[in-house]
Amino acid sequence: xxxxxxxxxxxxxxxxxxxxxxxxxxxxxxxxxxxxxxxxxxxxxxxxxxxxxxxxxxxxxxxxxxxxxxxxxxxxxxxxxxxxxx
Amino acid sequence: xxxxxxxxxxxxxxxxxxxxxxxxxxxxxxxxxxxxxxxxxxxxxxxxxxxxxxxxxxxxxxxxxxxxxxxxxxxxxxxxxxxxxxxxxxxxxxxxxxxxxxxxxxxxxxxxxxxxxxxxxxxxxxxxxxxxxxxxxxxxxxxxxxxxxxxxxxxxxxxxxxxxxxxxxxxxxxxxxxxxxxxxxxxxxxxxxxxxxxxxxxxxxxxxxxxxxxxxxxxxxxxxxxxxxxxxxxxxxxxxxxxxxxxxxxxxxxxxxxxxxxxxxxxxxxxxxxxxxxxxxxxxxxxxxxxxxxxxx
Numbered sequence: 001x002x003x004x005x006x007x008x009x010x011x012x013x014x015x016x017x018x019x020x021x022x023x024x025x026x027x028x029x030x031x032x033x034x035x036x037x038x039x040x041x042x043x044x045x046x047x048x049x050x051x052x053x054x055x056x057x058x059x060x061x062x063x064x065x066x067x068x069x070x071x072x073x074x075x076x077x078x079x080x081x082x083x084x085x086x
Numbered sequence: 087x088x089x090x091x092x093x094x095x096x097x098x099x100x101x102x103x104x105x106x107x108x109x110x111x112x113x114x115x116x117x118x119x120x121x122x123x124x125x126x127x128x129x130x131x132x133x134x135x136x137x138x139x140x141x142x143x144x145x146x147x148x149x150x151x152x153x154x155x156x157x158x159x160x161x162x163x164x165x166x167x168x169x170x171x172x173x174x175x176x177x178x179x180x181x182x183x184x185x186x187x188x189x190x191x192x193x194x195x196x197x198x199x200x201x202x203x204x205x206x207x208x209x210x211x212x213x214x215x216x217x218x219x220x221x222x223x224x225x226x227x228x229x230x231x232x233x234x235x236x237x238x239x240x241x242x243x244x245x246x247x248x249x250x251x252x253x254x255x256x257x258x259x260x261x262x263x264x265x266x267x268x269x270x271x272x273x274x275x276x277x278x279x280x281x282x283x284x285x286x287x288x289x290x291x292x293x294x295x296x297x298x299x300x301x302x303x304x305x306x307x308x309x310x311x312x313x314x315x316x317x318x319x320x321x322x323x324x325x326x327x328x329x330x331x332x333x334x335x336x337x338x339x340x341x342x343x344x345x346x347x348x349x350x351x352x353x354x355x356x357x358x359x360x361x362x363x364x365x366x367x368x369x370x371x372x373x374x375x376x377x378x379x380x381x382x383x
Binding site: 002004006007010011013014015018026027028029030031032035036039051055060063064065066067068070071072073074075080081082083084085086 | 088089091092095097098099100101102103104123136161164165168169170171172173174175176177178181182190191192193195197198199200211212213258259261265267268269270279298300305307308309312313316317319320322354361
């Protein structure tokens with residue numbers, strides 16, 4: 001991971017903390033060593049699989065339905081006009 | 087995907103985004119009214135460090151009450167022209183402020199970083215210095231930003247806030263699109279959505295000859311050419327999604343080991359047989375990569 005701004009940096013730190021990756025700087029002259037480490041050292045894959053196992057039962061469709069239910073509960077009606085601001 | 091699910095239930099949907107040039111990737115096929123989101127332009131006031139939410143707001147138009155008044159007014163115009171029943175705020179604090187002028191319901195949605203923790207000072211960043219000195223500085227800076235917000239609220243005839251965290255108190259609900267492990271604020275036992283409901287993009291298969299497989303999501307930066315050279319030197323096949331990089335660089339580095347994708351791809355599908363990923367944008371790419379069990383460099 002080569003974070004560019006704060007949000008990306010914090011996510012990279014969290015991934016590195018759980019042992020599933022390495023992050024570098026955009027100023028690093030080369031990223032070859034980091035790439036080789038992640039490709040060749042099993043511990044990174046093991047940490048990533050451990051995370052994946054924890055969320056194995058998570059389903060994107062179900063998560064979407066849950067969010068939709070939350071929004072409907074806020075609206076208290078079946079149909080409405082919805083606006084996303086970002 | 088959320089908009090499609092809401093549309094299926096009879097909702098009418100609009101989107102205001104800062105960058106509209108690529109939203110068609112996510113919203114094609116569903117009727118959506120688009121608006122240009124107002125955002126801070128012009129010189130950004132320089133801060134030595136960003137340590138708390140007030141500092142982020144300060145750099146986003148909250149340093150000057152007159153500038154903030156214009157941004158709030160512009161958001162009132164955008165929201166007022168669509169007259170929604172509900173607004174979903176994907177980190178849009180000024181829109182949230184402007185929504186106080188309208189009879190709407192509000193849901194805040196975002197990754198952990200984009201849904202700041204409450205408190206005084208609020209949203210203290212994970213790498214902020216600790217101790218009485220920094221705390222006092224953050225408290226003072228937050229008071230200055232709060233003062234600017236209250237000047238703007240007064241200009242629109244709205245009630246002032248007692249604390250910066252009150253900005254977010256009008257939300258009817260929050261959706262945290264992250265997990266306990268990835269939330270930089272580590273806010274303890276709360277309801278995390280844990281998955282990012284991204285649109286289903288076209289599936290891309292790995293080249294047949296590939297043994298070790300890397301997915302890279304890159305943008306243009308000074309070290310890009312070296313990174314591509316590094317990737318090419320590995321005994322691995324790399325698929326790259328790199329929107330916005332010059333075609334000259336893309337053409338120069340395309341080879342049997344490096345293949346550039348023409349558009350967004352289905353990460354879950356790629357992740358099934360990948361060895362590792364190299365995401366430039368780690369937050370949202372996580373769902374499709376590491377959550378399927380492959381590591382990231």
